Amino acid sequence: MEMVVVWSLCAVLCLAVPTQLEAAQVLGLFQAGGRSQWGLAETFLRALERRGHHVTAVTTFPSSRADGNWTEILIPNPLVGDFNTFEMLVTDFVGTLKLFSDAAVIMCHTFLGDENVQNLYRSGRKFDVVILEPFPAECLLAFAHKFGAPVVALSTFAGTDWIADMVGNPTPYSYVPNVFLELTTRMNFLERVQNTLAGIIPSIVRQLYYLPKLDEIVRMYLNDTELPKLSEIEKQVSLLLINYHFTHGCPRPLVPNMVEVGGLHIKTPKALPEDIQSFLDGAESGAVYFSMGTNVKSSDWPEEKRAASLRVFSRLEQRVLWKWEADSLPGQPPNVKIGKWLPQSDILAHENVRAFITHGGLLSTQEATARGVPLVGIPVFLDQKLNVALAARQGFAVRLDVHNITEASIQWALTEVLTVPRYRERAQHLSRIFSDRPTHPLDEAVHWTEYVIRHQGAPHLRSAALRLSWYQYLLLDVVAALLLLFLVVAFVIRAIIRRLCRVTPHPNRFGSREKFTKKD
The missing domain is CATH 3.40.50.2000 (Glycogen Phosphorylase B;)
Structure with missing residues (x-):
């Protein structure tokens, strides 16, 4: 009897579970x-x-x-x-x-x-x-x-x-x-x-x-x-x-x-390399992560824009981790660390990262959203402009024009994101929404x-x-048919009205005016 029950349960479970695809x-x-x-x-x-x-x-x-x-x-x-x-x-x-x-x-x-x-x-x-x-x-x-x-x-x-x-x-x-x-x-x-x-x-x-x-x-x-x-x-x-x-x-x-x-593509954060972990752990006032993605190289940053960025970074209380594709960074301040390749998603998950300077690529925007990190967006081309515009409208990003990268604009953007609490609050709020999925x-x-x-x-x-x-998808044939029907109905109504106007008796035909004149 027990075996019958066991086999019955197995049969029910097999029916309940979808057939595994070969x-x-x-x-x-x-x-x-x-x-x-x-x-x-x-x-x-x-x-x-x-x-x-x-x-x-x-x-x-x-x-x-x-x-x-x-x-x-x-x-x-x-x-x-x-x-x-x-x-x-x-x-x-x-x-x-x-x-x-x-x-x-x-x-x-x-x-x-x-x-x-x-x-x-x-x-x-x-x-x-x-x-x-x-x-x-x-x-x-x-x-x-x-x-x-x-x-x-x-x-x-x-x-x-x-x-x-x-x-x-x-x-x-x-x-x-x-x-x-x-x-x-x-x-x-x-x-x-x-x-x-x-x-x-x-x-x-x-x-x-x-x-x-x-x-x-x-x-x-x-x-x-x-x-x-x-x-x-x-x-x-x-x-x-x-x-x-x-x-x-x-x-x-x-x-x-x-x-x-x-x-x-976003996975559970992994352990960071020892040098990066130590650098971020020691950032008592927080850290800024800077990356322009894979297609846009930070090392191609024009000289005057790079110099302006470094002058601002050198005055920050925060540490700056910069994805820099060259072997060295001229004028590198002591609070700036560079790397040719950096585990971006895992870095953004570190609790001390307070801002992300980004080109606004969709993958980077998604990783920042998942980790709850506010943005300083510098869109370069393609969909990056829309991504940054939407992020700014949602309240967790500020936008800088790539043609207007100056010491003053960088200082303003970082001060805004690092000191105004609502940017981080909005980023973390959207992170909770982004992660709230059934699967x-x-x-x-x-x-x-x-x-x-x-x-x-x-x-x-x-x-x-x-x-x-x-034209069928846009219902243009339906619109054309309805317009034609309207014109036909309008023409018929107009014809009926004109005909009625012709058969309506005119006062002169019954001599009303003549009789009125004779009485006078």
Whole structure:
């Protein structure tokens, strides 16, 4: 009898637990020129590997380790070179889009022209899912069509409206700001006009010029006559993972297969290297962390801006930990420590860190939000301006213009963040919101990816908007029909009124006026 009960309980438990997904063949395609983007992608792919899946990663950066479940195909990084980011500043919207377009062309040529990549395309291998970054190299979508596998797109930033279009997700221009504009969710009339034009015009150019140009590159290297246009393939994206979270200040509507996983790269703080731990532990008045990220090098900081920064730092009671990519820092004060590479997320978790001087990159902003550290934002390009603008509006950051880095402006910004309590209070308040989730974003990304694999692309998640033409989606045909109906009704009413006016008896026809005259 006892055995019957035991087996019955086992049967119930087996039915209650979802069937474990068998090991899947995962293809990861990441052509990113920046290491931070690859760091996010590798974190995600490694999580799938730990679940027992076999991962083939095509990347421009060597991974931290390799084993039986990890196969790596290294390709050249087309964006690596000896250049100064501050000499390449792009501040206008059109220039930003051109920068992305040029980068996409370069990356597609480099990626598709690689012999190992071409061999992979013609290998006849079977993959259960293809994971890729959707922008700015949509040419990678050709591999998903070739292998007949579902596509999981991982956007390493908040994404654009045309990336959201891949899964039919709405982007209301009235309150969702363009990621390349320095706007917020509260826009006046002129800002809404600017935001609308910044969404519509690039989308048109993308369809008429950008994607056809990438189609030509794909045909040049892959020579596949059965390959549809990229504009058609991108509509087959099964899942779009966005590295964003509403805590950053821009809540927006989401279709079921567009999932926010902002902060998936953030882990439990690890022990710091001994020298950094000692430096921060000894900061009795607190410490300031200074890093311009991986793509923007602090060592490229112009001489006058560097000198101004050092004069301010030398007067601080706080210690300054500066990510500096050169071997030495001329004029380095005793309270400043430099390092070519620093464990940023773990440093921000130290209780003595009181402020973070940053370029405003999304990954850095997320790490500061998770750790509750206020910001001095110095945005350089791309989405950094929006990230800092939203952080400033939320009350845990002050913004400095990269062209106005002076001794006075740096002194003001640091004094504001270090001495006004509300900046740290707001940062810690948002940290609690950012961390209050039912599951870790990395686990959520893995769950939905496996969901897509289990359900053969999960077509039931796709929005019906993908089947509509642009004029149907915008209801222009309905508006036109209603307008036509209104005009017809107005014409009929006008015709009836005119006819009634013609048949109405005129007073003269009954001689009323003549009779009145005779009586006179």
